[in-house]
Amino acid sequence: MLTEPSESPRNVSVINRxxxxxxxxxxxxxxxxxxxxxxxxxxxxxxxxxxxxxxxxVNATEIIIGSxxxxxxxxxxxxxxxxxxxxFSNPVTFTMPSLGMGCYLFTVCxxxxxxxxxxxxxxxxxxxxxxxxxxxPTSALVRWLPxxxxxxxxxxxxxxxxxxxxxxxxxHDDDDDDDDDDVGSEDNSDNVMMMSYIAYAPTSQQPLQNNxxxxxxxxxxxxxxxxxxxxxxxFVYSFSIFYENSAGISRSSSVVELExxxxxxxxx
Numbered sequence: 001m002l003t004e005p006s007e008s009p010r011n012v013s014v015i016n017r018x019x020x021x022x023x024x025x026x027x028x029x030x031x032x033x034x035x036x037x038x039x040x041x042x043x044x045x046x047x048x049x050x051x052x053x054x055x056x057x058v059n060a061t062e063i064i065i066g067s068x069x070x071x072x073x074x075x076x077x078x079x080x081x082x083x084x085x086x087x088f089s090n091p092v093t094f095t096m097p098s099l100g101m102g103c104y105l106f107t108v109c110x111x112x113x114x115x116x117x118x119x120x121x122x123x124x125x126x127x128x129x130x131x132x133x134x135x136x137p138t139s140a141l142v143r144w145l146p147x148x149x150x151x152x153x154x155x156x157x158x159x160x161x162x163x164x165x166x167x168x169x170x171x172h173d174d175d176d177d178d179d180d181d182d183v184g185s186e187d188n189s190d191n192v193m194m195m196s197y198i199a200y201a202p203t204s205q206q207p208l209q210n211n212x213x214x215x216x217x218x219x220x221x222x223x224x225x226x227x228x229x230x231x232x233x234x235f236v237y238s239f240s241i242f243y244e245n246s247a248g249i250s251r252s253s254s255v256v257e258l259e260x261x262x263x264x265x266x267x268x
Contacts, residue, residue, distance in 0.1 A: 005086025007033035009041065009061075009078045014094040018122040018248020019070040022094060025062045026078050029086065036082035040195055044088065048073035057081070058196045064160065066242065066252055070096050122248030125151035127241050132258040137233035137265070140258055143225040144241050147250070154245030159201040161226060162252070166236045169259045201226040234262045 007029040015023045024043060028034070040059045045052065050072050056063060068074065073095040077088040129145035142161055201224065231237060237260065241253045 003035060004082055004084035005029050005034050005036075005038070005080040008087045008089035009080055010089070012076065012078050012089050012092045014076060014092060016094070016097055017064065017244070019097050020068050020251075021064060021066040021122075021249050022068065022074075022096070023062060023064050024076055024078070026089070028061060029080050034080065034082065034086075038080050038082060040081050042079045042081055042085060042088075044077050044079075046075045046091075048075060048093065050074075056196060058198075060198060063196075064198075064249065066249065068096050072096055121153045123147065123152055123154075123156075123243060123245055123250035126251040127243065127253040130239065130241055130253050130256050132237075132239050132256050134258060134261055135227065137261050137263045138231045139227060139229045140231060140237070140239075140260070141225060141227050142239055142241070143223050144253070145223055146243070152245060154247060156243050157245060159224065159226070159241055159243045160249070161199045161201060161228065161239060161241050162196060163199070163228060163237050163239045164196045165232065166238050166257070169234045169236055199226060199228055231260050233260050235260055 009026040009029055011025075011027045013025050015025075017023055026041070028038060040057050041061070042055055042057050043063055043065070044055045045065055045068075047053065050069060052068075052074070056065065065076075073093060075091040075093050077091045079088040080086045125147045127144050127147055131143050133141045133143070135141050142163075144159075146156070236257055238255045238257050240255045242250045244250065
């Protein structure tokens with residue numbers, strides 16, 4: 001009896017967001033060919049004229065891939081995953097545009113009200129201040145200080161928070177615990193599939209009042225935040241944020257890790 005999908009995802013398509021990022025979409029395999037419950041998808045990117053070769057895992061039927069190179073070509077293939085990988089789809093080749101090109105969604109409408117903004121480049125700077133606080137064993141609060149408005153190159157449409165289940169948390173049992181328990185924990189981590197998730201946060205536009213140098217700010221800084229629910233207790237997650245205007249998306253922020261507490265932990 002087959003335990004992995006016998007068919008690959010269908011209708012893989014690519015839309016370039018800007019010169020260094022692309023959105024990839026696909027349709028799941030037919031239900032009769034999944035041979036189980038689909039747990040996620042593996043998306044493999046290989047460079048045609050670069051040595052890039054990497055795989056992302058996601059539990060949705062779309063993903064945004066960043067840090068690509070302008071003018072370069074890439075191939076993407078997608079496989080569905082149950083308890084094992086199914087076959088990869090036929091490769092789709094796409095070429096990144098030159099710097100300054102992107103998706104100009106809503107440009108005409110926004111220029112009508114904000115004619116002094118330039119919509120021809122993606123945001124120029126990544127978010128540099130991100131903190132993540134555990135609210136409970138299954139939820140966390142993500143807070144970030146937006147980049148100064150001079151680097152937006154337009155109006156921020158939304159923020160995208162990407163968070164990934166990385167590994168089980170390290171046991172914090174007493175030192176006199178059996179060594180066998182530690183071995184079991186290591187074996188467990190090998191069986192955990194790294195899964196990436198996406199959450200979107202609207203922008204208040206209030207950070208326009210932030211001082212370009214937070215250290216010299218003479219008024220309280222305006223932070224943006226989003227509560228993330230549905231986490232698994234006693235696991236390590238990584239979080240990063242990027243934001244987009246009508247021309248494309250920014251570079252990703254630095255990655256911050258959070259260890260979710262166990263149920264019953266003091267304070268939770």
